[in-house]
Every structure is written in structure tokens, then in C-alpha cells.
Amino acid sequence: MVSGPARRQYTTLEGAFLRDASRTRAAGIASTAMRTVDPLRLLALLLIGGGFIGWVLSRDPVSTTACSTGDPSCEVTVDPATTAAAEPPPTLAAADFCNDAGYLCAGLAEAEVVRLQRWKDHEGTVVVHVPPPEGLTGGDARALQRAAAQGVRAWNDQPFPILVDLRGDRDPDFAVRWGRYAGTRLGLTRTTWSPATGLRVDFIELGTFAPGGGNRAADPRQIRLTAAHEMGHALGLPHSDSPRDVMYPTNTATSMSAQDYRSVEVLYDLPDGTSITR
Numbered sequence: 001m002v003s004g005p006a007r008r009q010y011t012t013l014e015g016a017f018l019r020d021a022s023r024t025r026a027a028g029i030a031s032t033a034m035r036t037v038d039p040l041r042l043l044a045l046l047l048i049g050g051g052f053i054g055w056v057l058s059r060d061p062v063s064t065t066a067c068s069t070g071d072p073s074c075e076v077t078v079d080p081a082t083t084a085a086a087e088p089p090p091t092l093a094a095a096d097f098c099n100d101a102g103y104l105c106a107g108l109a110e111a112e113v114v115r116l117q118r119w120k121d122h123e124g125t126v127v128v129h130v131p132p133p134e135g136l137t138g139g140d141a142r143a144l145q146r147a148a149a150q151g152v153r154a155w156n157d158q159p160f161p162i163l164v165d166l167r168g169d170r171d172p173d174f175a176v177r178w179g180r181y182a183g184t185r186l187g188l189t190r191t192t193w194s195p196a197t198g199l200r201v202d203f204i205e206l207g208t209f210a211p212g213g214g215n216r217a218a219d220p221r222q223i224r225l226t227a228a229h230e231m232g233h234a235l236g237l238p239h240s241d242s243p244r245d246v247m248y249p250t251n252t253a254t255s256m257s258a259q260d261y262r263s264v265e266v267l268y269d270l271p272d273g274t275s276i277t278r
């Protein structure tokens, strides 16, 4: 798609260059003819010149010569990574930005600067593999797998369509895995970020068993909310400072909030790596 218009435009430029060259050549031929008075010779020169012009205009002007920087037809072929390196992400002042940014500025309570980190250049559906937990059987395992899938899907179309693969049939962008935690932890997300790649998700991990030890299965409602929380981190969201949001550090929300949706919307409206200062 991109190369089509670029090639046509370059072809046009090349054609214009050739027409200019042939006009110059034709002018030279005409001025030579003016110095000679023999009408037959003049006619012969005009016929030869006209034939040359016709040959130039009719030949396929496609060229394999690389276009140079500054040629408008080169602009569509610039590597996005090169563009990002040339234009560093912006820095925004909290006073200008934070009023309607959900909880993207919550981290400024502890830090002078927060940097927004999100998926970069991703197009299409995000595929997440959600397997059943090991160590549980039958209905318990299915209930937790279903709850985790619901939590991940809570972010469907925010901004990416999300496909949860329960059987592992597809090549996923990342997977949920199951773990056993001491204490009250219910889940964690591991990500990596660099300016070149944006945010990458290594995995989301959810706790199979209820806090407090033993082999009792975790509460599916807690797993659904935890999976939604961890999926928010996987998309790049920070913690919220409001207990009503799913991104609050403990499971106090009952569902996704308007603030959750607003935060991810603003996050993906801004360039990856945008900084916000106090």
C-alpha cells in the first residue's frame, strides 16, 4: 500500500525530468536549424528531433535510482524507528495535562517525573493465552480459567481488540501463567520497555490458591479483578489512587471504572515515552 503511491509519485518526477531534458535538447536542435537556411535540412532536423522527443516520452520512465533525502517521494519510506529517534517524545507539565488524564499522573505524588510507557506500533488484535491453572481439577480449574479470561477481556478494544486463547492454539503476544504466593499477593505482571520497542509484556501471573496457605482454590471473582488489574499494567497503566478503579493496588473495585477507560484512552493518544513533570 505504501509503496504504490510512492512509486507513482517518483515515476511522475522522473517523467518531468525527462521532459525537461528533451525540451532542452529540442531547443538546441532548433537553434542549430536557425543558423542554417536549407529548408530540407531544417525539416530533416525537426523530424529527427520530434522522433527523439516521442521516444523519450513513450519509454517507461520507471527508474531504479534511489531517491535522495528531501525528495518528497522518500518521505513515506522512512523507518518509524528513525522518526522516533529524530523526534523525542514530548514532556508535558502536570498543570496543563493532568486535569483530564484519568490517573496517569498519580505517580507524581512520589516522583518529580513520570514517563508513560505503552505498546508501540502494534496493529490488530492482541492474542493472550490463558491456560487452566495446574494443581486444580475439574470445575475449580475451569472457573479460574474463565475468570482470568474475563478479566483480560475487560480491556477489549481499549485500544486493541483482545482475543483470549484458552487452548493454546495460536501464537500469543503473551501468556497468563499461574503461581502460588505467600501472603496476600494475587498477581503480578512483568514487562520490559525501551524507547525503540515500547512496552513488551513478558507474562501475567495469577495466584491459583486462596491467600493464607493451603490448597483451596482462589476466589474466581478475585481472579477476574486481579486479571483485569494485571492486564491494565500489561497495557502500560500505572496504579490508581482511587479505590473505585481496577488499577488501585488492592482489589477494592467491583468492575472497570470510567477512570480506568479514560486513563487508557489518554495513554494511547500520546506518543510512547511521553514524560509528565510536576
Ligand SMILES: [Zn+2]
Pocket: 229, 233, 239, 248, 249
Ligand atoms: Zn498493580
